[in-house]
Amino acid sequence: MRRFIKSPFFFFGLVFFGLALFLTIFLLQKEALHFSFLKESVLAETHYLKSNSDLNFETPELNIINENSLIANSPLWIVSPKVLGTLGDFNEPAEISKEIIEYIVEKGDTIQSIAKKFNISVETLLWANDLSKNSKITAGQELIILPVSGVLYTVKKGDTLSEIAKNYKAKLNEIVAFNELENQDDIFQGDILIIPGGKMPPVSSQTPLIPIADSYFTYPCEGIISQGLHLFNAIDIANECGSLVIAPAGGTVLKVKSGWNMGAGNYLTILHLNGVITVYYHLSIIRVEPGQKVNSGEIIGFMGNTGRTTGCHLHFEVRNAQNFLSKYPVGTLLKWGAK
Template sequence: MSHLKAVPLVPLLLILGLVLVDLVFVNIKRVKPAEEPDYSLYEQTLLDDNAQKLEGSAFVNNASPLGELQVSGSLEDFAGFVLVEKGSLLNDAKTTSNIEELRNGLLSYGVEEGDNLSSIAAQFGISVNTVIWANDISDSSLIQPGEELVILPVSGILHVVAEGETLPSIADAYDVELSEIATFNENKIAVGDTVVVPHAKPASEKVAAYSGSSLPDLSGYFVAPVANGWNWGELHDANAVDVAAACGTPIVAAADGLVVSVGSPSNWNSGYGGFIRLEHANGTETFYAHNKANLVSVGDRVSQGEQIADLGNTGRVYGVTGCHVHFGVAGAQNPLAR
């Protein structure tokens, strides 16, 4: 009788385990990877659907920004986003193709159909007279489409430098702060250069001090800048009178107008402290000085009786006037003068 040799159990189980593991990996390799879903049909359907919606929604060719925003359903279709055409955020009534940069902040503006001096001045936030003076316009009705106008960066004039003149001497001649002129001009100037003089008038346009009686009487055109204030009534510097009241009392516009100049209450400003200058449609100007706070900015349009400042005592204030507004009128009699 022969005897069979026993095979150890543990090595046998190990061998069988390795064989099974190998078979599993072989089968895994043979499994075909799952294919990525085909979204092309869905995407095309979505694009086609949105393309149809674009015709009546936020992406509207040649529409103004407000027009685009007001199209029905635009916010719904685009989850709160509004699609606009590139460049449509520019004022569609005026393009930049008719505006050219010159020097010292000056611009050359090509007059367009429908323009007038008032609309051009309002577009650039300067006074109508500034446009007239810079371009020697004698008749506003004569501006024509295609005509080139020089536009200043601020209300004021262009001064042609004469022999021996400097920026300080020009500032003195027009009674403006040197720092204001330096803001808009190069430090070095030569004979024949043009200098921007902010908030100035041509010499022929200046109103002489204490000459109120020789100016036109526009009774009823202006209202008092301070309600129930104490009117000292004495005409002084630049056809002005002082009206006193409690500090912080509202100062209102004496007539409809455009804000052409503003001086900070924290600055001296030739003794005026905080001030505001308004230009009115009839060519006159009103001036409000020593303000505690200014509530308007250059380029703002204000209505008669609208508050523009708080009454104060900034700048050079002395004597018994205390908190008051120095109210000046250029181009007409001061209605508060006694």
């Protein structure tokens, strides 16, 4: 043992080990200081991880279809508006909105100034609101505003997308892409399409409204009318999420869609025997499938707040006829069995 200690190799190894240990500790402390500085810098500049009132907490929403399918969702995220741009260093422009909005005319507005404000053509504004170049607008008037220049079109029985594109001088692939269709066959009677870049034909026939008796439909749900007539011939009915939504009359389910859907959320449409189409937006759960026959009073889904909403409600549209709920003022309580 003494001979080993006196060996020069022993002292050389001991010095080498000491130097290695010192260097390792020094590097670890330097890395810790660097990480601490970087963390504080990130928290101060971007607030990615720091608790802050500006953060948006986004929780996944369970979108259940037909009681046996669950749309993919994401875990809890804490999102700052700068996260994607800073981490990815993306320079891509923000996605163009595809949603149709209603604009309340203000004092001093003109058709030309409104068109310029929303970056659409004057013709687009006129066509969407059945106006002519000689039409006058007044403060308080509601106007339909398309997200791009083009034409608003309601699909009729027997329509094909290729014919629509040809009639309105538009590109088929652009119609499919802008309306987020699966393919050119993914259209149904009563669908409302945006035809980007489309031109209104010289003669455009208007579909006459179908007369319906007051007793033909029942209420699609119970609740309070929270908004009167708006896009498109719709009435909003507010109630608790999960409230029953029923078919107000017999018919055939045309379309069932889940997801964002340009703000509509989970929705479905029903073609009734008289040719009237009813539409149901923002559902939490859908209980029917395309092609399914439904009877009056049959449960078709449950009220929710999917899509663009400010609370649980049913956005109920009637196409090809007057909305039978339009006779009731905002605040009216709708209850089955009461008229």
